[in-house]
Amino acid sequence: MTIKCPACKSTHVRRSHWRRGDPAGRMLLFTAHRCRNCHERFFRLASAPFIGAGVVVLAALAIGLGVALGSAFFNAEPEMESTASVTPPAPVESGSAPPSPLPARELLAATADQGDAKAQFQLGMSYRSGEVGSRDYPLSYKWLEKSAQQGYAEAQYALGVMHVAGDGVLQSFPAAFRWFEQAAQQNHADAQFNLGRMYRRGYGVSANNSQAYMWFNLAAAQGHSGAREARDNVLTLMNADDVRKAQQAAQDWRPEVVKN
Secondary structure, eight states: OOOOOOTOOOOOEEEEOOOOTTTTHHHHHHEEEEETTTTOOEEEOHHOOOOOHHHHHHHHHHHHTTTOOOSSSSTTSSSOOOOOOOOOOOOOOOOOOOHHHHHHHHHHHHHHHTTTTHHHHHHHHHHHHHHSOOOHHHHHHHHHHHHHHHHHHHHHHHHHHHHHTTTSSSSOHHHHHHHHHHHHHHOOOHHHHHHHHHHTSSSSSSOOOOHHHHHHHHHHHHTTTTTHHHEEETTTTOOOOHHHHHHHHHHHOOOOOOOO
């Protein structure tokens, strides 16, 4: 059965090692996976034989010692979402040899060197994922930053995700907030959702339910899958006047237009 990444829908998925912070209850009933494309880590229900064994062991643990509970980085909400990805290579025709990945990267690098923001973003993501050559985090950050500084929203968002996760760069919530905010101002729905979460939790910025509501509301208006629930949850923490002001702020908001 083909396993797909829930974030970017890529089938380039590999098994992931268990980590100390993973919920103990998942270790016997689920398998951990990581997307090679966007680095999203997720869990899938294990096959039937493993599930049966897991249930027996879990029952014994529950009787003797109890089941240890893990904690996630953002407890009550889904993980930061990442949609940034590298366009996969074209399929190889039957009977022909697979193309070398080096010319594709060299061609991309030549375009990026000329200042093309989209090419810079794609080159940065290729170094991050290792899809079309070796993985190199410093070069990934270098090219993503060049693209982001030109106002390319996908690159800004990718840098935000890297800083939240500490993936190939020092973990820094203030830096993540700055990049998410720049992408969100260009109407990037995932960035708006993550910006709302940072305002809600107070990561990288002072907690502000009104701002969280506004950004969740904007993301939900674009059909973001988690934004509607997050918006309605924060709504219960606000008074009527704050809700009215936050809704008006969302109505008055206009996206920035950046020419790349």
